[in-house]
Amino acid sequence: MRNFKIVLQYEGTRYKGWQKQGKGEGDSSSSASPENTIQGKLERLLSRIAGKPVEIQGSGRTDAGVHAYGQVANFHMDTDDTPEALMEKINSYLPEDIGVISVEEVPERFHSRLNAKSKTYRYRVLNSAVPHIFERRYVYQVPEHLDMEAMRRAAILLTGSHDFKAFTSAKKGKKSTVRTVDSIQIDRVGDEIHFTFSGNGFLYHMVRILMGTLLEVGTGAKKPEDMTAILESGSRECAGPLVPACGLALMEVRYS
Incomplete structure (x- = not known):
């Protein structure tokens, strides 16, 4: 299983923040369904590419409406793609207000939040x-x-x-x-x-x-x-x- 570190940008206006949530967590205005979070959107996309569930860890939460120029995340995936090919594939599916600007393979134990x-x-x-x-x-x-x-x-x-x-x-x-x-x-x-x-x-x-x-x-x-x-x-x-x-x-x- 390979470990990938990505740097991404997003305009947070229409999202309920980074982290997917269950009802009653985080933003009290509503439960943030995975569809309305950056993490949820990325996990669905990566799972589609991998053909099985993929979890992604962010360096930290950003609140609803907050933007990012340099959010960092990592995920484990079985793939033969190079980091460059994987980045191209991810960006081809992302909406125009989210973009991955770099992908690199990192050691197995790298964790975007714990190592920050x-x-x-x-x-x-x-x-x-x-x-x-x-x-x-x-x-x-x-x-x-x-x-x-x-x-x-x-x-x-x-x-x-x-x-x-x-x-x-x-x-x-x-x-x-x-x-x-x-x-x-x-x-x-x-x-x-x-x-x-x-x-x-x-x-x-x-x-x-x-x-x-x-x-x-x-x-x-x-x-x-x-x-x-x-x-x-x-x-x-x-x-x-x-x-x-x-x-x-x-x-x-x-x-x-």
Whole structure:
């Protein structure tokens, strides 16, 4: 059985996220049938190619509506195809909003999630009162003036190893909520502001709640120095709102 690692891109607008789910799991708005998830769609396609069931593992979940420029996944399959031929075959069946950009054969024990060392996400904010019609699926529009320096000072306080319990929507559990955020970079690009988050892992909704909190700092609703107290509180109510998924994209997953 050969093990294949793929890198794929997708526009998440019409999907219920990466992971196929049973009723009551994940997104509370509905149960995500396999047909409406990236994982489910890929597994059906790969199973058709292989002639028997194939399971695929992603580097991590992306929420409903979140995009990916560099999601990584792996699957085991018996095939005589070269990686190049397999990629061509997969892409010939995929819809236009999902595409595999690389395929390589990897050692048997490689696991896209367990072996991942760090990830980078980017959130795009359209900081203008004028809408960008053709970018509306990929940006969150915030017309108010945003204080870039205040947000950067807040971002510094959020980097490093912390308990990010206040920055997740996940229900209380036994799993650790300590994560290491290596950097939060904030750049103005025309009338957009790009927030780039890199770290060893992110909790459920963590990037989108960090974003909501940083935007509150940008508008003056919170102060940069409030970040320390929010982290120490461990309370979701102390952090900012959950911003829409449309502005978020998984950019890269890194391995040793």
